[in-house]
Amino acid sequence: MPSPQIDIHHIAKLSRLALTNEEAVQYQDQLNRILGHIDQLSTYRLDAEPSAHAMPIFDVIRPDIARPGLTQEEALSNAPRRAMDQFQIPKVME
Amino acid sequence: MSLANSTIAKLRQRLLAKEISPRDIVTDVAQAIDSQNASIGAYLSWDLEKALKEADQADIAQPLGGIPIGIKDNMNVIGEPCTCGSRMLAENYTAPYDAGAIVKLRSAGAVPFGRLNMDEFAMGSSTENSALGVTRNPWDLERIPGGSSGGSAAAVAGNLAIATLGSDTGGSIRQPAALCGCVGLKPTYGRISRYGLVAFASSLDQIGPITKTVEDSAILLNHLCGKDARDSTSLDVAVPDFTLALGQDIKGLRIGLPKEYFISGIHAGVSAAVNAAIQKLEALGAIPVEISLPHTDVGVSTYYIIAPAEASANLARFDGVRYGHRSTAATDLMEHYMMSREEGFGPEVKRRILLGTYVLSSGYYDAYYLKAQRARTLIRQDFEQAFEKVDVIVSPTSPTPAHKLGALKDNPLAAYLEDIFTIPANLAGLPAISLPCGTALEDGKQLPVGLQIIGKPLDEMTLLRVADAFEKA
Numbered sequence: 001m002p003s004p005q006i007d008i009h010h011i012a013k014l015s016r017l018a019l020t021n022e023e024a025v026q027y028q029d030q031l032n033r034i035l036g037h038i039d040q041l042s043t044y045r046l047d048a049e050p051s052a053h054a055m056p057i058f059d060v061i062r063p064d065i066a067r068p069g070l071t072q073e074e075a076l077s078n079a080p081r082r083a084m085d086q087f088q089i090p091k092v093m094e
Numbered sequence: 095m096s097l098a099n100s101t102i103a104k105l106r107q108r109l110l111a112k113e114i115s116p117r118d119i120v121t122d123v124a125q126a127i128d129s130q131n132a133s134i135g136a137y138l139s140w141d142l143e144k145a146l147k148e149a150d151q152a153d154i155a156q157p158l159g160g161i162p163i164g165i166k167d168n169m170n171v172i173g174e175p176c177t178c179g180s181r182m183l184a185e186n187y188t189a190p191y192d193a194g195a196i197v198k199l200r201s202a203g204a205v206p207f208g209r210l211n212m213d214e215f216a217m218g219s220s221t222e223n224s225a226l227g228v229t230r231n232p233w234d235l236e237r238i239p240g241g242s243s244g245g246s247a248a249a250v251a252g253n254l255a256i257a258t259l260g261s262d263t264g265g266s267i268r269q270p271a272a273l274c275g276c277v278g279l280k281p282t283y284g285r286i287s288r289y290g291l292v293a294f295a296s297s298l299d300q301i302g303p304i305t306k307t308v309e310d311s312a313i314l315l316n317h318l319c320g321k322d323a324r325d326s327t328s329l330d331v332a333v334p335d336f337t338l339a340l341g342q343d344i345k346g347l348r349i350g351l352p353k354e355y356f357i358s359g360i361h362a363g364v365s366a367a368v369n370a371a372i373q374k375l376e377a378l379g380a381i382p383v384e385i386s387l388p389h390t391d392v393g394v395s396t397y398y399i400i401a402p403a404e405a406s407a408n409l410a411r412f413d414g415v416r417y418g419h420r421s422t423a424a425t426d427l428m429e430h431y432m433m434s435r436e437e438g439f440g441p442e443v444k445r446r447i448l449l450g451t452y453v454l455s456s457g458y459y460d461a462y463y464l465k466a467q468r469a470r471t472l473i474r475q476d477f478e479q480a481f482e483k484v485d486v487i488v489s490p491t492s493p494t495p496a497h498k499l500g501a502l503k504d505n506p507l508a509a510y511l512e513d514i515f516t517i518p519a520n521l522a523g524l525p526a527i528s529l530p531c532g533t534a535l536e537d538g539k540q541l542p543v544g545l546q547i548i549g550k551p552l553d554e555m556t557l558l559r560v561a562d563a564f565e566k567a
Contacts, residue, residue, distance in 0.1 A: 006452055015406065015451040016413075017444055018432035027448055034449060034507050038395040041465050050467030053297045053327070054283050054474060054523025055551070060326040074190040080420035087415050090430045 006031050097122035099253045102161050102310045109154050116149035116160025119256070120207060123162050126254045127208065135229040136239075136249035138167050139175055140208035148205045156203025158317055164258035166246050167209040168216055169193045169301070170290040174206075178292050179214040179224035179242075182418045182438035193290025194322040195259060195301045202317035210245030210258060214440045215409065216266055216294045218242050219509055222499065223442040230499070231274055234539050237496040240270030246304045247274040251542075257305040257314055261291055263298045264397050265491070265516025268528035271304050272491035272544020275530045277561070278304045279311045282552045283523035284329035287322030295404035296327075298397075298520040308529060308562040312336040315554065331552060339558035345379030347560065350484030354390035355515055361494045363534020367543035368490045371531035371564065375488070378563055383484050387476040390518065392469045397517040398510055399453050399466035405443075406450030412438060445506060474522040481550050486560055489515050491528040491544030495536050515546060525549045527557045529565060 008028040012019045019027065072085060081088040097105065097119045108114045124142045131137050145162060152160040165171055168178045170189035177184045196206055213223035221229040221244025229244045231237040232252035239248040243260030247270035250258055260267040262280035271278025279302045286301045293299060303314035316337065321330040351372065356365075376382055414420035414434030421433035439447070453462035480487060493512060502509040519526040531545035545564070549557040 008448070011448050011452045011455065013432075014455060015444075015447045016410075016428075016431040016435050017439070017447065018429070018436040019444070023441075023444070027445060030445060030506055031449055031452065034398065034510070035452075037507055038399060038462070041392055041395050041399075041469060042461070044389075044392060044469070046465055046468035046472065048468045048471035048475070050464055051471045051474065052467060054470075054521065055327070055329070057327060062323065070190055075416075077190055078187050078417035080186070080414060080418070089415055090424060090427050092427050 006035065096126065096253065098126040098256065100256065101306050102158070102257055102313050103307070105161060105256060109160050116152045116154070116205065117146055119160060120145045120149045120162050120205065123207065123255060130252060130254055133230065133235060134232055134248050134252045134254065135227050136210055136245040136252065136254050137164070138177060138209045138211050138226055138245070141174065144173070145205055145207040152205060153203050158199065159203030160205065161203070161256060162205045162207035163199055164208045164210050164246060164249050164255035165196070165206050166212050166243050166258070166260050168212060168261060168292040169196060169259060171196050171206045175209055176292065177209070177226060178216070179212045179226055180438065180440065180443070181225045182412050184226055185419060187417050191290060194287025194325060195318050196290065198318050198320065204317070208255065210243070210249055212245055213242035214443050215292065215405070216242040216261055216263055217405070217442045217446050219265065219269055219513060220497070220502070221245065222503065223440060225440045228499065231496045233275065233541055234496065236498055237541070238273070238499055240273035240492070240496060242266040243304065244270045247271050247276050247278065250274070250276045250304050250306060257303060257310050259301055260304050261299055261301050262520065263294050263401060264513050264520050267302045267304060268516050268526060268544065268546060269492050269513070272528045273496040273542060275542030276304050276306060277308055277311045277527065277529045278302065279315060279527045279554070279557070280519065280525065281315065281319065281554055282525045284327050285319045285554070287325040287328045289322055289324035293408040295401040296408060297404060298401060308558060308565045309337070309340055311527070312340055312558050334555055336554060336558055339555045340562045342559045342563065343379060344375065344560055344563045347380045347486070348383050348484040349375055349380045350383050350385040350480050350487040352385050352387045352390065352480070352487060352489060354387050355489040359493060360490060361534055363536065364490050364492070364494060364543050367532035367534055368545055371545045372488060374567055375560070375564060378567055385480045385484060385487065387480060387518065389469065389472045389476050390514070393473060393517045393521060394511055394514055396466045396469040396473065396521060397513065398449070399462050400470065400521070402446040402450030403454050403463050404450070406447045406454065409443070409447055414438070442506070470521050473518055477518070477522045477524060485556055487548040489546045489548070491515060491546040495534045495541035495543060519548050524551060525554045525557055527561050529561045
């Protein structure tokens with residue numbers, strides 16, 4: 001399967017990256033070359049079950065009992081902005 | 095002799111004999127850092143006062159009592175920075191907790207000391223992707239130390255640390271260890287808790303030791319492994335005493351030589367050193383067996399789909415809200431996300447986030463990610479079949495010795511292709527070690543070459559047995 005030209009602006013938006021025009025041109029070119037190489041996969045017969053992990057992974061559950069975690073102060077300690085003991089984000093409603 | 099030049103095993107003897115104190119060791123390592131870090135650039139930061147305080151409180155009776163261990167700057171150590179080599183976390187992040195591996199180290203008496211440079215978010219094989227400084231190879235300061243754990247390897251090689259921790263997603267412990275002439279071990283996936291290791295590709299990441307000797311690798315591994323309830327992928331399996339692998343013979347051990355790994359394109363000096371190493375293993379009684387790993391050539395493509403895909407999801411957490419860089423220019427929430435990330439991440443991280451987002455995006459998932467997952471199964475099956483015939487597999491760690499700084503700067507694809515020998519062990523979750531096996535001549539300089547030994551799942555014992563026998567012969 002030949003790789004279609006990547007729509008870098010669409011992908012940048014999905015990636016939440018405000019690329020500069022210069023970056024967009026550069027990444028589009030580099031990603032097309034990398035994907036061109038990766039396309040070798042489509043020349044192989046890959047008749048195997050997909051694996052997301054090398055080891056068998058099982059659901060892990062724990063008893064539903066409260067246990068210590070970060071305190072509110074610790075959790076907020078690295079916030080770039082905080083207000084009233086909460087994380088502060090730009091206004092989302094008028 | 096300077097204490098910083100020494101090993102864990104030797105320092106432990108001297109500590110127990112009361113010839114030296116933990117404070118002496120930390121002081122000596124700090125002096126080595128003071129005098130040499132400006133030229134090598136292994137450390138991004140270090141807190142001597144804190145380490146001295148911890149050294150003074152260290153219980154020498156513990157197995158790692160009083161030994162300072164340098165930490166790659168992507169593992170949380172309470173009260174310390176954890177920059178991941180990124181502007182994203184460089185400004186104002188202080189770890190509010192200890193990573194699982196750090197908890198283990200502390201409970202064995204070790205003192206985490208110093209934060210080691212790395213490719214940003216562990217993405218790279220040269221440490222040149224760090225946004226926070228250049229790390230140079232102590233063997234030749236014009237060359238890369240390898241990466242992404244380049245600071246961890248350069249510190250050990252330059253005697254700026256006794257031993258260090260690195261993390262390995264596609265070779266990031268083994269390749270810098272090879273290029274700097276140290277011993278680097280990536281354990282079986284799940285051996286060591288990843289809790290508190292800033293995630294790059296969660297199904298591939300694994301913490302491991304970088305040391306001066308195989309013995310130190312075994313000693314350190316003893317105090318890193320084990321189930322951690324906070325990492326659901328950590329394995330609930332018995333942890334052997336890895337030092338029991340030392341001093342054993344390797345007579346009759348079958349060593350697999352994958353024909354796909356001994357190909358043209360490998361640096362002649364690397365080839366010669368690795369072939370000599372194989373002869374030495376043979377002289378020690380090991381039996382070489384030619385094997386085939388037929389899906390080797392899809393390893394790099396598979397990795398560069400899976401790792402960026404997982405990275406694009408993992409790095410979504412850097413949203414400028416809870417921690418990390420926050421743009422001051424944004425006026426709404428979407429702009430806040432897009433500008434904080436644009437300003438905080440460097441070029442290689444952006445490249446991989448974009449690549450990962452693309453291969454997971456609507457319409458391309460089956461073509462890339464699903465195919466890569468199928469290829470991953472085939473790569474694992476290659477190893478399963480090979481390990482029916484052999485006990486370990488040996489290969490070069492890297493196809494070349496250390497490049498000059500900047501050599502692959504504008505060619506990310508060429509840089510990716512150099513991970514060909516290290517990537518498969520991550521995709522298959524296998525333990526693998528790199529240890530020095532001589533040097534290769536490049537531009538009039540002798541540069542270290544690494545021998546990689548790959549083992550069966552959870553069979554670090556045999557890796558260490560072979561590596562130790564080789565090192566001592």
